[in-house]
Amino acid sequence: MSDMTALDQPFRPAGLVNRLAASRKFQAFCARVPGLRGIARSEGAALFDLMQGFVQSQMLTALVELRVLHMLADGPATAEALATRANVPPERMAILAQAGAGMGVLVRRGQRFKLSRRGAAFLGVPGLADMVRHHSVLYQDLADPVAFMRGETDPDLARFWPYVFGATGPMDAEVAARYSQLMADSQGLVAQDALRALDLRGIDQLLDIGGGTGAFLRAVRARYPDLSLALFDLPDVVAQAALPADVTRHGGSFRTDPLPKGADAISLVRVLYDHADDTVAALLASVYAALPPGGRVLVVEPMSGGAKPDPQTDVYFAVYTLAMQTGRTRSAAEIGAMLAKAGFIHVSAPKASRAYVTGVVEARKPALPKDRAK
Numbered sequence: 515m516s517d518m519t520a521l522d523q524p525f526r527p528a529g530l531v532n533r534l535a536a537s538r539k540f541q542a543f544c545a546r547v548p549g550l551r552g553i554a555r556s557e558g559a560a561l562f563d564l565m566q567g568f569v570q571s572q573m574l575t576a577l578v579e580l581r582v583l584h585m586l587a588d589g590p591a592t593a594e595a596l597a598t599r600a601n602v603p604p605e606r607m608a609i610l611a612q613a614g615a616g617m618g619v620l621v622r623r624g625q626r627f628k629l630s631r632r633g634a635a636f637l638g639v640p641g642l643a644d645m646v647r648h649h650s651v652l653y654q655d656l657a658d659p660v661a662f663m664r665g666e667t668d669p670d671l672a673r674f675w676p677y678v679f680g681a682t683g684p685m686d687a688e689v690a691a692r693y694s695q696l697m698a699d700s701q702g703l704v705a706q707d708a709l710r711a712l713d714l715r716g717i718d719q720l721l722d723i724g725g726g727t728g729a730f731l732r733a734v735r736a737r738y739p740d741l742s743l744a745l746f747d748l749p750d751v752v753a754q755a756a757l758p759a760d761v762t763r764h765g766g767s768f769r770t771d772p773l774p775k776g777a778d779a780i781s782l783v784r785v786l787y788d789h790a791d792d793t794v795a796a797l798l799a800s801v802y803a804a805l806p807p808g809g810r811v812l813v814v815e816p817m818s819g820g821a822k823p824d825p826q827t828d829v830y831f832a833v834y835t836l837a838m839q840t841g842r843t844r845s846a847a848e849i850g851a852m853l854a855k856a857g858f859i860h861v862s863a864p865k866a867s868r869a870y871v872t873g874v875v876e877a878r879k880p881a882l883p884k885d886r887a888k
């Protein structure tokens with residue numbers, strides 16, 4: 515039997531609805547019946563988009579690398595004019611611009627192309643173009659997805675973020691700058707959504723562990739000017755943080771050093787998902803030890819949908835952290851369970867507005883010893 519014959523065998527999945535959906539006769543029937551036709555068409559288009567996602571991403575990368583979106587920010591242009599500026603053969607630029615319009619980041623008006631609203635929003639999101647550019651590493655890592663899922667590859671993404679892994683010693687200036695800038699740029703939306711979901715009133719001092727260049731603390735300062743702030747990160751990273759003079763800086767490693775005491779709230783922004791469960795458990799134990807009774811811990815990072823799989827976090831961030839090889843994308847329920855295991859109570863997951871930007875989980879250290887039993 516040839517492979518083609520094998521593929522022609524009808525599938526008979528379990529369940530009536532799935533059996534109908536897989537039936538070619540039923541698919542053809544739906545295509546003829548008004549009402550069902552629309553469902554069949556949109557299911558087909560959704561399948562097609564799943565299949566062509568990698569082509570869309572690569573064409574977005576080409577639009578970014580060739581600065582086509584940036585050029586069109588100055589005003590509409592023909593594909594020919596774009597081709598000259600980007601040094602691409604005109605017939606190829608015509609295909610790229612047409613694809614950009616098909617993807618909704620450009621709009622075609624006769625022979626000219628302009629930036630669409632979505633394309634303009636893309637350029638306006640801090641660091642998004644650079645995020646797209648750095649995806650070339652992940653793209654290579656996923657070139658053989660079967661080997662990748664079997665754990666038979668050695669992904670380069672694992673080396674892209676050296677300071678995620680607590681590297682010590684002198685910092686390569688270029689690596690540090692690339693790392694810090696990408697982190698700081700993408701921090702804006704994270705801080706915005708986290709501070710919308712969290713209420714920090716009542717806190718006297720907030721210590722941000724793994725706070726990088728201090729972008730989260732700067733956003734907190736803008737919203738809660740009276741809150742006293744402190745940053746803890748690796749010494750080289752803390753030294754680079756751009757923070758107001760009154761913000762206390764602590765250089766150290768949460769793997770080997772005790773966390774400073776004095777704060778009644780500790781935040782962990784995009785820190786836990788970089789690390790394995792045993793590292794996270796030890797870190798949460800240190801956080802617990804550093805907090806006073808009644809102190810709060812705030813976990814802010816993209817989270818898996820858990821029982822309700824999420825279209826972005828359970829694909830992009832789960833695969834991204836898998837390629838990094840050190841951590842994983844956990845659900846709010848998993849993070850909550852780890853917090854409870856460390857002794858925290860009143861674990862809650864305030865609703866954040868965009869799962870693909872961040873999720874939020876908070877909890878308290880018991881105020882009184884008797885609370886621990888609760």
Ligand SMILES: CC(C)=CCC/C(C)=C/CC/C(C)=C/C=C/C(C)=C/C=C/C=C(C)/C=C/C=C(C)/C=C/C=C(C)/C=C/CC(C)(C)O
Pocket residue numbers: 631635639642645675678700784787788834835870
């Ligand atoms: C008034 C009328 C009628 C119409 C107005 C129309 C109009 C002008 C509408 C405007 C539309 C608008 C405001 C759109 C705004 C869109 C926004 C804000 C889009 C935001 C998108 C954000 C995205 C796509 C974020 C992506 C984030 C990524 C990819 C983050 C990756 C982070 C990584 C890889 C972190 C790694 C850290 C590590 C290493 C794991 O620790």
Ligand SMILES: C[S@@+](CC[C@H](N)C(=O)[O-])C[C@H]1O[C@@H](n2cnc3c(N)ncnc32)[C@H](O)[C@@H]1O
Pocket residue numbers: 677678679680681697698701704723724725726727729730746747748751766767768769782783784785788
């Ligand atoms: C993904 S970044 C998050 C930075 C920042 N919170 C943000 O969201 O933009 C992880 C941070 O954890 C820090 N980090 C990694 N290992 C650490 C360790 N052992 N001790 C202290 N900080 C560490 C890194 O230097 C980095 O700043």
